Amino acid sequence: MAQLGAVSQATPRRPRVRLTQLLERLLPKLALAPTVVLTLVGIYGFMIWTGALSLTSSTFLPSYEFAGFEQYQRLFANDRWMTACQNLAIFGALFIGFCLAIGCFLAILLDQRIRHEGMIRTIYLYPMALSMIVTGAVWQWILNPSLGLEKLMHDWGWTSFQFDWLTDTDMVIYTIVIAAVWQASGFVMALFLAGLRGIDGAIINAARVDGASLPRIYLRIVLPAMRPVFFSSVMVLAHIAIKSFDLVTAMTSGGPGYASDLPALFMYSFTFTRGQMGMGAASAMLMLGALLAILVPYLYSELRGARNA
Amino acid sequence: MAQLQLKGIRKTYGNAAQETLKGIDINIESGEFLILVGPSGCGKSTLMNSIAGLESITEGGIYIDGEDVTHAEPKDRDIAMVFQSYALYPTMTVRENIAFGLKIRRMPKNEIETEVQRVAKLLQIEPLLDRKPAKLSGGQQQRVAMGRALARRPKIYLFDEPLSNLDAKLRVEMRTEIKRLHQRLGTTIVYVTHDQIEAMTLADRIAVIKDGELLQLGTPKEVYESPATRYVASFIGSPAMSFIPLQVEGEAGNLRGRLKSADGDEMFVPLPEKLSAWHGREIHLGIRPEHITQPLAHKQDQATIASGIFRIEVTEPTGPDVMALTHINGTEVHCRLDPDHTVAPGQPAELMIDMSRAVFFEAGQEARIDA
């Protein structure tokens, strides 16, 4: 022990660290620094900034006069915001539900040793490569009440066919669901297919040896194993839904009136075209809150699962 | 070739409550082959990484040829390492792999080529020089990994379980090869393994480490024949040493212990005088299988020999020997018999115990009591 003490005294913590050595040790941190700055400012700083703005009475120009939760109160008194929130609930629920159902169904079908599987998968997934604006433009044309689907059906002999949801205040939000499901369901299929491929084949074989039928194997063994894929899909889809802005802009611009408005669109138009900066900031903070309300329990269960594993 | 000193090395990770290394002191002589052995998680790999400079230590010092390198960067320590996974650069050919360290050290091109050729010849990998690692078998990758280390002619070589990814036959071959290389080049080697046979066959000295503590440092013979603790005794040797509980009886000058077979037959074994302080108390007798055998004529008359009848429960012929299992004082005991000496499972047989090779431990404790 005496010798030990002598050693640590004779050699101070870092004897003559050379400059190059110091630089070498600092390099990893220096390399990460630009991103740290960009992230801290661009994400966290700006988030706080928006939060602050939402508590002021800013309109056309930012003012830093504290106004408490006035903007939030105005928001909830605003018809258009309430419609937007309602629409988000309808849109989100249907969008997530249909994407999951279709994606899961197609993934199971594709997992049956299908010929040309690669090509089919490519076809299902290509809409994800398109801009939502393109998707919106196409579906606006297809669903056009006079020249689109309706005319096609009439020409094909179904003369009583009527489809005017795009101009129907009550139905317009469903047209957005159709276009969004068309775009994203293939993606969910890909997630589920990757999950199915990750299941240990030996388990399936064991179940077959035990005499289980194919539907039973899927119901009792495969689908329960897809829980993580299911939850991460829900996360991604919810994320897409809450941020949804481009699709509705291109397809309906929120109309007719503001019947197909969504929070993201509301935020944009109040902040940048109507000069209601404080209200816009408040609506953005609520969107963040909605996302956190979904994200935090998910992350919590993920972390807890990781700890238990 | 160089001398390596480890002085009081301590390491604690982050805020961990437990120290990973609890003060390791080892002097490794120039040209010595030192093996660090211990169960997984004992800290031997941490110690290895600390020597290499890949991890910092919390306390203590590392000296190469007397020079303090405790805080030196890995590249300034002049150490080469062979990894368990070989860690060959996958995008480089074998030649480039071997040359990489030399290139970085700015060795002239023609000298690099000479060096690569020398190493390739030494390890018989010349035909592989232009292949990528993925195209090599496990054994070939192992050779390349050693070649990469040899090319640099470093002061010290570190081997981190280099053979554990090879199949059994290749492992034995490579073991011999490493031993031959060491004898030929006389390099200083620190070698980590959890395989006690590797440790016994290769090492000049073995350091047995458990829970971050150095339990024993000695030649393979010392560690095998005179283990410092019960753990060392049970870790080295296969099948493991048996520990038989017994009472110290008799009187001074004639201490003895009673052994009882499963059938109730009794015999006495002589105990060394050192145990007189333990008279009347229970101790554990540690004995290796090869010291419980069939009666051997040339040993029969020695004072430290005792014989008795025990029922053989299971026999396992291994070729050169037959391992036999019996119960003594209620404990399973392994014996090593000559295959020509027929014993039948379930039948009693006469066994001879060579007490001159026995070691003793306090019941339930780690430390030797007869050393």
Add this chain to the structure above:
Amino acid sequence: MLDSTRKALTPSRVLVYATLLLACLVYLIPVFVMLITSFKTTGDIRTGNLMSMPESWSLEAWSKAWSSACTGVECNGVNGFFWNSLKMTIPAVLISTGLGAINGYVLSKWRFRGSDLFFSMLLFGCFIPFQVVLLPMASTLGKLGLANTTPGLVLVHVVYGVAFTTLFFRNFYVGVPDALVKAARLDGAGFVTIFVRIMLPLSTPIFMVCFIWQFTQIWNDFLFGVVFASGDSQPITVGLNNLVNTSTGVKEYNVDMAAAMIAALPTLLVYILAGKYFIRGLTSGSVKG
């Protein structure tokens, strides 16, 4: 996963194939409609229907969409927007991917106190709705003199893209054995040498994934384009939206569809040529690391 032998064509398998094929049609029809409509004349649109072939294949709509269609007040087509998008996308993809590679390398192989915490914070950045940063960003770009400029848009896309690229590279580099880095350090290589000589040569697949992901994301972005750009720096998505939703004059669906094709072609092309990497990016980017 179920069986190694090829199955016979039983009725149930016919049903499976039929369903899959029907789904293929559903996914393909919108683009098919878009394509044939873009080759129609205005007369064709009035007389035909969605699925009818053009009477005569005409490039008129394409040329109008490219150079003379009205996008709001101006009537110069979408070509200017197209070039803007290109000028914005290429540097943004290169910078964000480069930063991501370096970050991923540090966060996987040179971890230090706090680096894991930073990675979590960065990951959270992938999840925020960008609406919460729009206002401050607009104000900051104004102060930097970058408002309504292409460099400004590049900056925005780098800031909000780097979380994804870092995630890609970090997860990829975590799979590269640490022993490789250790071996290289003992061979005398430092931070930069190990990155350039050991890691980068291994990284071609993840660079492909990252390039394609970022290209698709940035090319297709509308939100940042519409908020932070104006006039001569607006990207193609904004141009297309202006064209489709312009309220002046008669609606010309053939021109709309031609413009939509022009906006979609670069990403579609990338998808057709390197779909494998795109899918890998999608699944790895969202399933988590």
